[in-house]
Amino acid sequence: MATRQTRTLARLMMAPSVVLLLIWMIVPLAMTIWFSLQRYNLLYPERRGFVGLNNYIYFLSDPAFGSALLNTLLLVGFVLLITVVGGILIAVLLDQPIFGRGIVRLMVIAPFFVMPTVSALIWKNLLMHPVSGIFAWLAKLAGLEPVDWFADVPLFSVILIVAWQWLPFATLILFTALQSLDPEQREAAEMDGAPALSFFFHITLPHLARAITVVILIETIFLLSVFAEIFVTGTGGPAGNIAFLVYAKALLDFNVGAASAGGIVAVILANIVAFFLVRMIGRNLEA
């Protein structure tokens, strides 16, 4: 119903969102770029001045940057891998004729609703503690030396926690998609005598493609800026990602210039990722 009045009305209705999002995006971003070209430390506010790209050179040549970049990518990559593969397997499992599916599903999705600070503390203290954690106890039962998780494999520990939080999300979405699979397709495949495994690869997986896209898109948005899990478990040094590094520069060193440069680096990184994601999801969604 495209009549003249409705079009004008539609523009008015969209204006607040568009304007606010523009402000929300552009003003801080412009300020960040401005700060990133300045010498600016909150501890020495009088020593300000234009320093060109020095902050970028300083930030990028910081040995912590290389590891932060690597940690960011490893974190996103491995969590995506674990949650998508695990999510598909659990979704297929839930789709089987099982007793008490409702309760099973409630248990499986529960971690999604746990706030990051809580899950980090629970895993750190109750499960992964090298002396009294459940994992240490299990290791001792098996006759192994308990692992000091956050000291020995900090990044892996963080990946484990974050993957645990996001596995339910992937499972839930993939399970919903799986249920929309036309039962007649399954029956047709049965008539064709397709073995379960080839049914999975030729019918189920392609059917899940859109849902997997959605999972990857949303998870990436959130995983690029994982913060609380690293902050709370105190693994910012060895396992810190770019988000954490910028936080450290800004609110621990009070070095606004360097932190801003880091922020811009993070934005550029996210844009590279977003570029591919938006293209991918743009194809898969009819808006």
Place this chain on the structure above:
Amino acid sequence: MARRVSPTYKIGITAVAWVVAFLIFFPILWMIITSFKTELDAFSTPPKFLFFDWTVENYAIVQERSDYVRYAMNSVILAGGATLLGLIIAIPAAWAMAFFPTRRTKDLLLWMLSTKMMPAVGVLVPIYLVFRSLGLLDTHIGLIIVLGMANLPIVIWMLFTYFKEIPKDILEAARMDGATSWKEVVFVLAPMAVPGIASTILLNVILAWNEAFWTLNLTTLNAAPLTAFIASYSSPEGLFWAKLSAASTLAIAPILVLGWFSQRQLVRGLTFGAVK
């Protein structure tokens, strides 16, 4: 789907599913169990699973520490406020895009989503400084603005997905029936949009409740919600895991229950319409 399956298969697959589900749920279960232990039992090796002196004293202690209630109140205020703010801005926009789409609507939506991809750290410094100069640091209103804006793109997307499912024919029927614009909204659209709006509210409350970047960086005490309250337990002093567990249980219980009840509605909006 009435598939014939052998009882053995069903029992076997049920067992596998329950084991997997139990493993995933275990950290939460263990947290809840630990919250009922004395601090000594909480730390004991081998761990005590069920046979210990069950006690609720940890809850009493956490309750007594008056700050818990205040943190919880802050969580409610921030999640509620941010959700309300987001909805007020998002509903008209999603509405317009769903019912009066143009050729640019899809691009506009993708642009909105891309603002969500901009990492928070990229704008942490200016927001921090602006808030400091405006006196918004550690205030409810400041956090509500930030959380509301941060989730706005997702809220618009979800609402758009729901609104798009309302058949246009029905709006046209109402117009033929002589409903004026606002009557159309009150009598026809609002009742049909309520379920979608409700699940958007749920998801937004969950996201805002659990948000732990802005809440950790922009609050200290006055407006600090439960994420910050729990984070304060991260300093490794003393043995208070039972109390930590009790506080954590209290912190996640409302959202966990809310999420459990609304999981079906949540999924549909979260998939951005890509999964039916």
Place this chain on the structure above:
Amino acid sequence: MGKIELQGVEKSFGKVDVIKDVNLSIEDGSFVVFVGPSGCGKSTLLRLIAGLEDVTAGKILIDGTDVVDTPPAKRGLSMVFQSYALYPHMSVRKNIGFGLRMAGRPKAEIDQKVESAAKILNLTQYLDRRPGQLSGGQRQRVAIGRAIVREPKAFLFDEPLSNLDAALRVQMRLEIAKLQDTLGTTAIYVTHDQVEAMTMADSIVVLNAGRIEQVGSPLELYNRPANLFVAGFIGSPKMNLLGGQSAAPFRAATIGVRPEHLRVERNGSGTWRGRVSVAEHVGSDTFLYVQVDGAGEITVRAPGEVGLKPGDIVGLTPEDGRIHRFGDDGRALAA
């Protein structure tokens, strides 16, 4: 009263012209069907009349008044949608009464009118149900009920039967035609199904690519199609259209013969001679698909049971005066 006139109506979506200079006069009380292939603009034309779309140019007169700038509700028309567009959260009673309620009529009047509409449509026992609890046919009736209680100047139907199964479609077709006849209200009915058009209409408007190809009564269109498009579109099975050397003896670029106007000779003698490729026996008729050298496949509708089978050689002769002749421009030539 409900006389509707379209004068030079045009509609473009961006650069695409969907409706091109349509002129049409619809008499009060008549049942007019817009028919045409999908994408021909018939639904758009209906929506222009309804006011759900703005015209790009031209006038729409209802009882002599130009309504181009009048909002839909003020035009005094009511519409039945393809999807029924019932309000899912309202009972049948509320659905039917919604228009009257919006018009601010007193409750007693609304109740009385809803009850009587429900009686006409056999919906009385379902008045307190929600649309979701009704069958397709019942929903269709509710949509019609919603249209009739407002006592409009004209009903607009947008492919209302396309979501029903075949048997129900025939039944509803009858009911709608009867209802319109009883009420005597002007009706404009859009469909892509030419059988619906032929059975229901007083007057058929055949549309193609945004233009009116022909306007006329069902039998006028059947007996005197104005051009090749109408000839091919009206009638089932489709008219056989033959060109080239088959048409030359008749001094036309193309000739058309309807399948029911061909006589079959078993001995193979006749205007055309060919081999039966498929014979469909439906009891009352037999449909023969005959391969004719130089003319292609010709469809024949022979009455009753004809004992022909694939491979048989037959001769085909058109009945006298049943040959339609078309010129180079596709227009019909005078007989």
